[in-house]
Amino acid sequence: MAIILTAVLFAAPAAAQTRVVFTDPPNSSTAARDAIVEFINSAQNTLDVAIYTLTYGITGGRLTDIAGALQAARSRGVALRLVTDVNEETGTQFTILDILSDGVANGVINRGVVRSGNPGGIMHNKFMVADGWRVLTGSTNFTSAGCLSQENNVLILEGQGIAAAYTAEFEEMWNGIYGNRGQPTFPNSFFTNDGVPVEMRFGPDDDLTGRITTAIYSANRSVYFLVNVFSDGTRAYEIAEALKWAAAQGIDVRGVFDEDNQSSAQWNNLVNVPGISLGDYIGGLNAMHNKLMIVDAGTPQAKVFVGSNNWSNAADLTNDENVAILSSEWWSNHYYDYFRRLYVERSSNANGTQPVRRYGDLDGDGALTQADYAIALALASTGNPASPYQLIVGDVEPYPGMGGHIFGDGRIDAADARWIGETLGIVTGDDRIGESLLKPPGSPVSLAPCTVTAVFGQAFYIQQDDRSAGIRVETSGAVPARGQRVAVRGILKALSGGTGERYVEAQAVSVQPDPGVIPAPLTLRAVWLGGASPPGGYTRSVTGGQGLYNTGLRVRCAGRVTGWGPLSFWLDDGSGYWDGYSGFSGVKVSSGFLTRPTVGSFVTVDGISTMEYVNGQNVRVLRPSVQTDIRVLVSP
Structure with missing residues (x-):
């Protein structure tokens, strides 16, 4: 069975409104584009859009896809306001904004609909607010590349408090206020309509780097991140130092970014630090466009940072950015699995072209072998906790996942061992x-x-x-x-x-790779050998059998040898059993070419409880397989 991780709109259980969607470039998913268009189409009265890049799409002078959905919203009476970066009002984007703002390409943008700003930095947000209670944010620009060929995420939140915070930020930009005003966001923490605690922060006013480093220094178990740009600026180095500190405390620190994309200095700074594991995204320059971090995934104190800000001086000090911080174990599991997908399937060593990790490789040697299967069996049978790395690569079942997981359930269990075994071609049934x-x-x-x-x-x-x-x-x-x-x-x-x-x-x-131990035999009286037939009528037992069915089990009988037959002898345990045909008291022991004990000896015999068909009846037979199954206690 292969792991298939499709990028679909994922909603929490029980009438939830929080939704997450991820792009999936290798599988040509349109889920991100569809989620954005669906959000726009849902707007009934107002729609505020803060978007860095909008080029998706236009064909022959007609707006399509996301741009077309925005135009359709205006046409049905939705009050649309859009802010963008002043330096992005060129080329295709200018044409789209021109048509969108007044319905025709006349070379003039209607500033009652579209405005731009932040000449000292960039207006780098990617969020929308619909009808004063729904918010869409994340890392996805409204471009074909952003929706289809880059790794990105879209987060949809519902709640009036959350929407009010984003609207307040939008109003500032709409009124020409960009960059650092020195006024942190307040109030900044609300619950979504489905009960997810969310803290909203906007840069550069809210010290986004400080929020990130504080979370890292507060981590108890893990820090995982996916970042497009991790620059060599002083604020980025503050994050790097926090990651080093966390690793030194035994926190599991792992990240994926593009080593060639303005991030080579931090790659070299961190790649050889003990306790830090990095992956260089192999999808091409700028293709790893996420900006997210998961702290203490799968725990009650988990936090997920989602938004537009890269880890750079510009993002922290001059750009207009936003971050939503989700305090949710359930959603941390979901983002954690997305991180796992990129860390395992789509990252390598620096400049590598093939993944260096694979699902099921529990010993980390780069190959899937029976040793990994043995580790999985041991973890599943003992219940011992798996290491963070083992969970990342080994928790593959069930699919879909449980407890917020896209796949897996936060542990290595028998289902994961079975998946590894089946992948290796090992029979891994579960029938008893x-x-x-x-x-x-x-x-x-x-x-x-x-x-x-x-x-x-x-x-x-x-x-x-x-x-x-x-x-x-x-x-x-x-x-x-x-x-x-x-x-x-x-x-x-x-x-x-x-x-x-x-x-x-x-x-x-x-x-199986795990060593077996022959179970101790069940000690039975001769009259109990075979037992009664089990229900259902498909399985026969010995004639007159009583008690639990035991044909096929390893059992033990003890008694006196009463006679010999061809390749056999009879054993009387004093229970009064007689087979009705042999002339000897006791049960037949089919010893084959094993050395038989002398008649009159007192012995114990371990063997398989089986039967023979004689004179129309199934009679009891005990069948040892090795000489040590027959032990003489007293010779005559």
Whole structure:
């Protein structure tokens, strides 16, 4: 099974309004564009737009896509106001704004609809406010590249308080106030309509770098980031020093950015720092356009920073920027999985062209092997916590995810081990033997790993570790050894020749990497061997069987040897059992070519509880497989 991570509009559970969408360039997703257009189309009365670049789209003098949606909003009576960067009113963008502002391309922009500013920096925002209660923000410019070929995110928030904060920022720019006014945003913290705590901050007034470094210094477990520009400015170095400090405290620090895009100095500054792991985005220059950070993902104190600001002096000191800070464990899981996708699938070492990490590579050696499967099994069986790296690459199931996750559930469990095994071509079923015995002949089964308890030629027996059930397996391929753990996929059948003993005709047998231990035998009286047939009518047992069905299980009987037959002997445990045909008291032990104990000896025999068809009846048989299964206690 392959991991398929589609970029879809993702909403929180239970009538939530907070939504997130990610671009997905390798898969040609239009989800970001569609979310932006949908947001514009939803506006009924007012729509304020602060956008750095708007070139999507125009064809033959007609506005299309995002620009077309804005024009359609005006046409249906929505009061549209748009601010952009003064230096972006050129070329295609000028033409779009010209048409958008007054309906025709007359070379004049109607300033009652479109305004621009910030000649000392850039108006770098990418947000919209609709009808005074809905906000769209994130890193996505309204361009074809921003929506389709760059890695970007779109965040949609609903709530009047949140919208009021963004509207206040918009009003300043609309009225020609750009850059640093020295007036921090207040009030700045609200709840969305679906209960997500959000803090809104705007640059340069709100010291965005200070907010970022404070969060890093407060981290308890992890700091993950995706940044388009991580420059060599003094404020960017403040962030770098905070990341170094966090790594030195044992915080897991990982990031992805473009090593060639104004960020080479910080790459060189951080790439060899112990405890910091970086990925160079391999999608091309400027393609990794996100500006987001997740602190303590998957914990109650998690925070997600989402917005327009790069990590640079300009973004902090002169540009008009915005950041939404979500305090949400649920949403931190969602953004964390997006980070995982880029960190694992789409980043490399500096200037690399292929990913250096892969899902399931739990030991970090760059390859997916049985060693990784063994680690996953151990983590799943013991419940021990996985390392942060192991969670990043190994928590792949379920898909879709749980608890806000796009995929996975925040742990390494049996489902993840199964995914790794299946990827390696290992049989990793989850059927139990006891439940399979209730199925009719011809049913396909894929048995979860069990221990091999006995081998007889091309047949062997396996049983559950809890000793609840065992079954015969027949294979034409390599036969596993006693004590190995195997998973078996095949078809349920019944032995011909009378007994009808159930077995699996194996199509695939996978030896597991974890060492098995042969379960201790169940000690039974001879009259209890075989047991009663299980319900369902598909599985036969011994004639007159009583108690729990135990055919196929490794059991132990003790008693006196009463006689010998061809490749066999009889064992009387004093329970009064007699098979009705042999002339000896006790149960038959089918010893094959093993050395038989002398008649009159007192012995214990470990073996498989099975049966033979004699005179129209299934009679009890105990079948040892190795000499040590027969132990003489007292010789005659």
